Amino acid sequence: MCKPDLRVRLCGLEWKNPVATASGTFSARDSGKYYDFSRLGAITAKGLSAVPWQGNPAPRVAETWGGMLNAIGLENPGADRFIAEELPFVRDCIGNAGTRVIVNVAGHSVEEYCMAAEKLDAADVDMLELNISCPNIREGGIGFGTDPRMAAAVTSAVRKRVKKPLIVKLTPNVTDITEIARAAEAAGADALSLINTLTGMRIDVKRRAPVLANGSGGLSGPAVKPVAVLMVWRVARAVGIPIIGMGGIMCGEDAAEFLMAGASAVAVGTAALANPAAPAEILEELTAFMAENGFADVEALRNALR
Amino acid sequence: MSAGTRGWTAEKRLVFAKILSNAEIARTIYRMEFEIMDEDGNSYPAPAPGQFINVYLTGGRMLLPRPFSVCDSAAGRLTLVYGAVGAGTRALAGFAPGERIRVGPPAGNGFDVAAAGTAAGRGRIVLVGGGVGAAPLLLLARRIRETLDGGDAEISGGMTFGGAASATGVVSGVNATYAPPARSPALHAVLGYRSEPFLVSAFEKYCDQTDVATDDGASGFHGTAVDLLKEQTLTGGEFFFACGPRVMLRALARFAGGQGIPLQVSLEERMGCGYGACLGCACKVASPAEIQHRKVCKDGPVFNGSEVVWDV
Numbered sequence: 213m214c215k216p217d218l219r220v221r222l223c224g225l226e227w228k229n230p231v232a233t234a235s236g237t238f239s240a241r242d243s244g245k246y247y248d249f250s251r252l253g254a255i256t257a258k259g260l261s262a263v264p265w266q267g268n269p270a271p272r273v274a275e276t277w278g279g280m281l282n283a284i285g286l287e288n289p290g291a292d293r294f295i296a297e298e299l300p301f302v303r304d305c306i307g308n309a310g311t312r313v314i315v316n317v318a319g320h321s322v323e324e325y326c327m328a329a330e331k332l333d334a335a336d337v338d339m340l341e342l343n344i345s346c347p348n349i350r351e352g353g354i355g356f357g358t359d360p361r362m363a364a365a366v367t368s369a370v371r372k373r374v375k376k377p378l379i380v381k382l383t384p385n386v387t388d389i390t391e392i393a394r395a396a397e398a399a400g401a402d403a404l405s406l407i408n409t410l411t412g413m414r415i416d417v418k419r420r421a422p423v424l425a426n427g428s429g430g431l432s433g434p435a436v437k438p439v440a441v442l443m444v445w446r447v448a449r450a451v452g453i454p455i456i457g458m459g460g461i462m463c464g465e466d467a468a469e470f471l472m473a474g475a476s477a478v479a480v481g482t483a484a485l486a487n488p489a490a491p492a493e494i495l496e497e498l499t500a501f502m503a504e505n506g507f508a509d510v511e512a513l514r515n516a517l518r
Numbered sequence: 519m520s521a522g523t524r525g526w527t528a529e530k531r532l533v534f535a536k537i538l539s540n541a542e543i544a545r546t547i548y549r550m551e552f553e554i555m556d557e558d559g560n561s562y563p564a565p566a567p568g569q570f571i572n573v574y575l576t577g578g579r580m581l582l583p584r585p586f587s588v589c590d591s592a593a594g595r596l597t598l599v600y601g602a603v604g605a606g607t608r609a610l611a612g613f614a615p616g617e618r619i620r621v622g623p624p625a626g627n628g629f630d631v632a633a634a635g636t637a638a639g640r641g642r643i644v645l646v647g648g649g650v651g652a653a654p655l656l657l658l659a660r661r662i663r664e665t666l667d668g669g670d671a672e673i674s675g676g677m678t679f680g681g682a683a684s685a686t687g688v689v690s691g692v693n694a695t696y697a698p699p700a701r702s703p704a705l706h707a708v709l710g711y712r713s714e715p716f717l718v719s720a721f722e723k724y725c726d727q728t729d730v731a732t733d734d735g736a737s738g739f740h741g742t743a744v745d746l747l748k749e750q751t752l753t754g755g756e757f758f759f760a761c762g763p764r765v766m767l768r769a770l771a772r773f774a775g776g777q778g779i780p781l782q783v784s785l786e787e788r789m790g791c792g793y794g795a796c797l798g799c800a801c802k803v804a805s806p807a808e809i810q811h812r813k814v815c816k817d818g819p820v821f822n823g824s825e826v827v828w829d830v
């Protein structure tokens with residue numbers, strides 16, 4: 213049984229393994245009590261905006277069959293406070309273990325995205341991830357990520373203002389995700405991550421009201437995995453840039469599924485709510501799966517699909 | 519196995535617990551006692567009053583942990599009192615002694631017991647529970663009793679317990695079944711239920727006075743716990759600790775605010791992770807800070823009644 217080489221390269225950066233945390237489901241201070249996140253290939257911070265955002269009123273989460281809905285509303289302390297208070301702690305925990313730090317960037321307008329991205333680009337982070345699922349308030353609240361023109365506009369505007377590798381995170385709530393993926397690639401994205409959550413709703417039939425205060429929310433967890441795998445598989449065949457695959461990864465074999473579909477790395481989100489140490493356990497399971505099935509490295513897994 | 523550069527050990531982890539007993543103590547209300555298993559029993563932290571634990575059930579329907587207040591605890595054993603209200607709690611009710619469940623460590627910030635003692639001249643601690651909200655108040659009652667009996671200066675310092683500071687009693691005679699207390703006790707529980715009381719004798723063990731109210735008047739005072747509290751003469755020298763439905767807590771917060779009585783409440787909110795990672799459990803607070811949301815699972819579940827924004 214071989215000991216697999218887990219290293220991957222994304223946008224010129226080496227990750228020591230392909231497992232990351234997904235944005236919004238990781239807190240260095242809290243997740244870090246359950247597992248050593250410096251073992252992961254990368255960690256992703258929650259969505260950060262140029263100024264603090266309040267987020268939505270409660271209830272913000274609702275369980276569903278095989279998943280959950282969330283409508284956190286991107287509550288965050290703003291890029292400045294993250295850089296001053298959170299990032300030094302993250303860096304201290306990682307030390308020289310080599311775990312990459314990705315920051316997820318949110319905005320309500322191209323200008324807001326640029327402002328947040330510039331601040332974060334100047335800080336000690338490795339990669340930026342543009343969450344283009346946010347509504348564009350200048351264009352009647354349509355999600356940036358649902359229109360190829362708007363997706364390209366925000367990507368190229370941010371691309372011009374930052375130096376670090378730029379990942380664009382795609383929403384699955386579109387007719388043809390490859391169209392958005394190509395638009396982001398053409399506008400200068402260095403990598404893509406997918407999928408963000410699928411829009412959904414739950415109604416409490418006894419209260420005759422939506423369960424979430426926001427009405428609708430984003431579906432994540434194992435229920436969305438087949439949708440995510442197909443989208444990664446399609447996008448991998450449509451673009452030349454690397455993909456970070458996510459959506460419902462609960463175990464090592466789920467991670468392998470995304471890599472076989474064509475992703476270069478994976479991220480674990482909801483699983484970490486169901487089990488706080490999930491990202492570390494999934495990394496171990498993936499390593500064991502590769503060893504047991506004779507995959508010498510991640511590239512072998514990526515080329516394995518018949 | 520650590521690929522990191524530092525020696526690293528998990529400060530927190532999920533552990534298995536063996537169920538010792540699990541019985542219905544009132545209609546659809548269960549009391550479960552379990553013991554943290556094996557080597558984890560020794561390292562499992564002692565829960566503070568007001569802390570909760572996450573119970574990890576399995577199955578496609580139950581991805582997220584269920585939070586429950588610790589009702590009682592001693593030496594690696596914990597007691598929960600829970601209502602069977604949905605899929606998870608009904609599944610929990612079906613567990614038999616000897617079976618295992620997976621639980622997280624005690625979580626959140628519990629009741630600030632010391633605050634009750636440091637507030638100068640407080641004469642009486644009143645625990646106000648609504649339904650299963652009585653659960654965390656029992657561990658609190660036990661700790662306060664231990665402190666009072668042990669003469670612990672932390673909470674008894676500067677307090678005149680059970681003195682003649684007030685002639686507490688019923689103001690109006692609307693409620694015939696309710697007998698007013700003769701004097702102000704040091705530790706007083708006021709417990710409201712829909713119809714069937716539970717845990718009352720457990721509270722009586724620790725409290726100087728335990729009053730019961732029921733919505734339908736089936737036993738004790740006919741009305742809510744807050745109604746019952748309003749029937750009594752208060753000196754303003756009280757300190758309230760409460761847990762129960764949000765409507766009850768809101769009514770109590772208004773009442774306590776009007777009387778100038780300090781109040782700590784334990785809140786419930788829908789949770790994602792239950793350990794601080796997802797921001798699912800927001801509680802809106804009146805705060806000059808930029809973000810007016812606090813995490814129920816980490817900053818709470820206990821908050822000052824006056825800081826909570828109730829009308830959301």
Ligand SMILES: Cc1cc2nc3c(=O)[nH]c(=O)nc-3n(C[C@H](O)[C@H](O)[C@H](O)COP(=O)(O)OP(=O)(O)OC[C@H]3O[C@@H](n4cnc5c(N)ncnc54)[C@H](O)[C@@H]3O)c2cc1C
Binds near residue numbers: 275
């Ligand atoms: C800090 C805290 C302490 C609690 N302590 C107790 C206790 O001591 N005794 C007790 O009976 N109950 C307690 N609750 C409520 C308890 O968590 C819910 O009754 C339980 O989660 C319901 O699960 P279910 O699967 O039966 O219901 P379902 O409705 O099927 O649950 C679906 C989802 O909603 C969540 N949920 C449902 N009701 C609540 C609620 N009231 N509060 C928070 N989440 C909810 C569940 O966790 C689950 O994720 C507490 C809640 C919190 C936040």
Ligand SMILES: Cc1cc2nc3c(=O)[nH]c(=O)nc-3n(C[C@H](O)[C@H](O)[C@H](O)COP(=O)(O)O)c2cc1C
Binds near residue numbers: 258282408434436
């Ligand atoms: C509670 C919660 C918060 C999230 N917050 C963000 C966020 O701030 N930015 C973002 O791009 N995606 C966010 N996501 C989406 C996840 O990063 C991920 O794309 C999605 O949940 C699918 O993966 P999963 O099924 O493993 O969770 C969030 C998801 C959850 C469940």
Ligand code: FES
Binds near residue numbers: 794797813814815816
């Ligand atoms: S439930 Fe996730 S932060 Fe509180």
